[in-house]
Amino acid sequence: MAYALELKALRKSFGKTDIIRGVDLAVSAGERIAVIGPNGAGKSTLFNLISGRLMPSSGEVLLNGQRIDGKQPYEINRLGLSRSFQITNIFPKLSVFENLRCGVLWSLGYKYTFLRFLSNLDDANERTEELVRQVGLEKKRDVHAVNLTYAEQRALEIGVTIAGGAGVILLDEPTAGMSKTETSHFIALIKQVTIGKTLLTVEHDMGVVFGLADKIAVVVYGEVIAFDTPDAVRANAKVQEAYLGSSVADAQAGH
Amino acid sequence: MTSTNYYRFKPWNIGRVLIWSLFALMLIVSPLVFRSSLALTMLSQMGYLTIICLSYNILLGQGGMLSFGHAVYTGLGAFVAVHAMNLAAAKGGVPIPLVAIPLVGGLAGLLFAVLLGYVTTKKSGTTFAMITLGIGELVAAMSLMFPGFFGGEGGVTTNRTYGSFFGWTFGPQIQVYYLIAAYCFVCTALMFAFTGTPLGRMLNAVRDNPERVEFIGYDTQRVRYLGFIIAGFFAGIGGALASINFEIVNASDSLSGVRSGGYLLFTFLGGATFFFGPIIGAVLLVLASVLLSELTKAWLLYLGLVFLFMVMYAPGGVASLIMMNLRVARFGKFNRLWGLYGGLLLTGAVMVVGAAAIVEMVYHMQLNSALGDTVNFMGVELDTKRATSWIGVAALLAIGVALVEVVRRRFARVWGQAQEEIEAEIKRRETA
Numbered sequence: 001m002a003y004a005l006e007l008k009a010l011r012k013s014f015g016k017t018d019i020i021r022g023v024d025l026a027v028s029a030g031e032r033i034a035v036i037g038p039n040g041a042g043k044s045t046l047f048n049l050i051s052g053r054l055m056p057s058s059g060e061v062l063l064n065g066q067r068i069d070g071k072q073p074y075e076i077n078r079l080g081l082s083r084s085f086q087i088t089n090i091f092p093k094l095s096v097f098e099n100l101r102c103g104v105l106w107s108l109g110y111k112y113t114f115l116r117f118l119s120n121l122d123d124a125n126e127r128t129e130e131l132v133r134q135v136g137l138e139k140k141r142d143v144h145a146v147n148l149t150y151a152e153q154r155a156l157e158i159g160v161t162i163a164g165g166a167g168v169i170l171l172d173e174p175t176a177g178m179s180k181t182e183t184s185h186f187i188a189l190i191k192q193v194t195i196g197k198t199l200l201t202v203e204h205d206m207g208v209v210f211g212l213a214d215k216i217a218v219v220v221y222g223e224v225i226a227f228d229t230p231d232a233v234r235a236n237a238k239v240q241e242a243y244l245g246s247s248v249a250d251a252q253a254g255h
Numbered sequence: 256m257t258s259t260n261y262y263r264f265k266p267w268n269i270g271r272v273l274i275w276s277l278f279a280l281m282l283i284v285s286p287l288v289f290r291s292s293l294a295l296t297m298l299s300q301m302g303y304l305t306i307i308c309l310s311y312n313i314l315l316g317q318g319g320m321l322s323f324g325h326a327v328y329t330g331l332g333a334f335v336a337v338h339a340m341n342l343a344a345a346k347g348g349v350p351i352p353l354v355a356i357p358l359v360g361g362l363a364g365l366l367f368a369v370l371l372g373y374v375t376t377k378k379s380g381t382t383f384a385m386i387t388l389g390i391g392e393l394v395a396a397m398s399l400m401f402p403g404f405f406g407g408e409g410g411v412t413t414n415r416t417y418g419s420f421f422g423w424t425f426g427p428q429i430q431v432y433y434l435i436a437a438y439c440f441v442c443t444a445l446m447f448a449f450t451g452t453p454l455g456r457m458l459n460a461v462r463d464n465p466e467r468v469e470f471i472g473y474d475t476q477r478v479r480y481l482g483f484i485i486a487g488f489f490a491g492i493g494g495a496l497a498s499i500n501f502e503i504v505n506a507s508d509s510l511s512g513v514r515s516g517g518y519l520l521f522t523f524l525g526g527a528t529f530f531f532g533p534i535i536g537a538v539l540l541v542l543a544s545v546l547l548s549e550l551t552k553a554w555l556l557y558l559g560l561v562f563l564f565m566v567m568y569a570p571g572g573v574a575s576l577i578m579m580n581l582r583v584a585r586f587g588k589f590n591r592l593w594g595l596y597g598g599l600l601l602t603g604a605v606m607v608v609g610a611a612a613i614v615e616m617v618y619h620m621q622l623n624s625a626l627g628d629t630v631n632f633m634g635v636e637l638d639t640k641r642a643t644s645w646i647g648v649a650a651l652l653a654i655g656v657a658l659v660e661v662v663r664r665r666f667a668r669v670w671g672q673a674q675e676e677i678e679a680e681i682k683r684r685e686t687a
Contacts, residue, residue, distance in 0.1 A: 073469040091463035102460045106472030114454040
């Protein structure tokens with residue numbers, strides 16, 4: 001059976017600078033993967049390559065066995081891959097409900113039609129109401145997205161991402177900028193709305209990573225240096241070196 | 256679930272039926288109330304300009320596309336309509352009744368939008384604006400190269416009375432008005448309906464955040480392109496109605512960048528953020544270009560100043576001012592504003608009279624000094640050669656500005672307090 005998402009020798013360079021230097025990764029359907037790594041390791045670039053925001057320099061990206069590298073973001077989305085953004089990326093002058101409904105429309109086949117009224121699209125409206133409840137924004141249903149609090153905007157960001165019912169979800173630092181209590185509440189939300197889906201998430205908070213992920217992919221300098229279960233990754237010497245290298249070096253220098 | 260939805264939307268519909276009935280009634284009754292031929296001319300112009308400004312707002316307000324070339328589509332629609340009328344009037348010509356001519360213009364607008372819009376909507380933002388400007392100039396320049404179609408400097412004339420439709424010859428202006436009014440109502444309704452369709456909503460989404468739209472399955476270029484084509488269709492209808500109204504189209508006027516600028520300016524003044532804003536814009540456009548231009552030679556200066564103040568202090572246009580005050584009224588806090596609005600009106604009048612007197616005196620010195628030194632301003636003879644008249648009007652302006660500032664500060668405080676109370680009220684309702 002084909003993997004839900006598979007990267008083969010994926011490379012990306014900007015000019016002479018190699019950002020992604022040959023990444024291989026195979027994610028089975030239903031797995032939750034946390035992508036971790038130091039700042040500037042190329043985690044976000046990796047997401048941009050997968051979701052079509054950037055074109056790879058070489059290599060392949062396969063979604064359920066089908067090549068998606070070189071396709072436009074909207075084509076990739078229609079094939080069942082959806083992503084969120086590190087910097088909140090929603091429709092500020094539309095209400096919460098409208099934001100989510102925009103995310104629903106294509107998946108239900110309404111495309112570019114101007115011959116039907118939105119208010120009559122019962123399936124889209126019911127699905128949207130359900131999403132509003134899922135992300136816990138019932139009380140803000142008709143509030144413009146720009147007037148939401150930061151945490152609410154992050155929840156809406158997730159809602160728009162899952163609205164189309166994509167099977168593979170990429171979340172780019174979903175908890176960035178949140179307080180501790182907000183984060184734990186939010187992780188519960190993410191777990192609940194991504195049941196049965198394949199999830200890749202970039203995350204810095206190690207508590208979140210170990211709580212959420214089935215497997216962890218460690219990205220350092222544009223390469224995946226480890227891809228395994230949380231416990232195996234924790235015990236991995238290369239990971240320890242990458243993460244603790246400087247402190248180990250300091251400790252040795254001190255002796 | 257479904258039943259609560261039903262309940263939610265029901266009160267809306269009654270309000271809508273009421274508003275649309277009132278709109279239809281206004282279109283029918285207006286020429287019976289304002290009976291002069293000038294009024295009828297103005298009402299006719301308001302009718303088709305409403306269609307044009309609303310079609311422009313599909314681009315500006317709903318799609319976030321700042322077009323500097325909307326006159327291309329109204330103008331080309333008008334030219335095709337005029338030729339269609341001449342064709343229909345010719346012996347053995349194509350029998351197109353006059354009532355269908357606006358549709359011919361609309362199809363022309365649509366076709367040109369399909370053709371030119373494909374290039375235009377490739378880009379968004381500043382690049383989009385630049386391309387529309389370029390295409391506008393291109394079409395305007397082209398019109399001089401094809402005198403056969405565009406009629407050169409004299410334009411193309413026509414005669415709308417080539418046939419009759421159930422006894423209507425469309426000779427009398429009142430019959431033309433009702434033709435325009437019928438189209439105005441139907442087009443306004445259709446354009447409003449468009450805002451409630453999937454494409455209409457995705458156009459808003461593209462306006463707000465084109466990048467995100469790409470990641471929820473939609474091709475932003477396609478959304479903009481389709482929106483552009485629909486705007487072109489209604490623009491063509493508006494242009495065709497204009498050509499029926501005047502029985503002449505002139506390329507140097509109808510296709511000019513100035514005309515495009517006018518649509519932009521008044522759509523903005525009326526208010527691009529609300530659907531009905533451009534209707535107000537169309538009314539203001541006619542009032543300004545017909546009445547204000549009669550009243551004073553300096554009308555473009557006044558218009559420019561109004562536009563400037565609007566952009567700076569009320570970027571949502573007249574429509575947003577109305578909606579902001581309605582919000583205050585809905586929360587029952589409007590009573591405290593009556594006196595302040597009265598004050599603003601009075602002191603504002605003093606300021607405007609002072610400023611206008613100075614402008615008129617300067618204009619008189621520049622343009623009409625051969626007619627004598629005095630200028631009649633609102634029944635007062637002002638001598639431009641005497642220092643006292645200058646000091647007088649300057650003092651009036653100074654007093655006006657000072658008074659306005661005093662009232663404005665009071666107003667800002669009371670207004671701000673009302674807004675705070677409303678915010679608190681909304682918070683309270685949310686938590687309740």
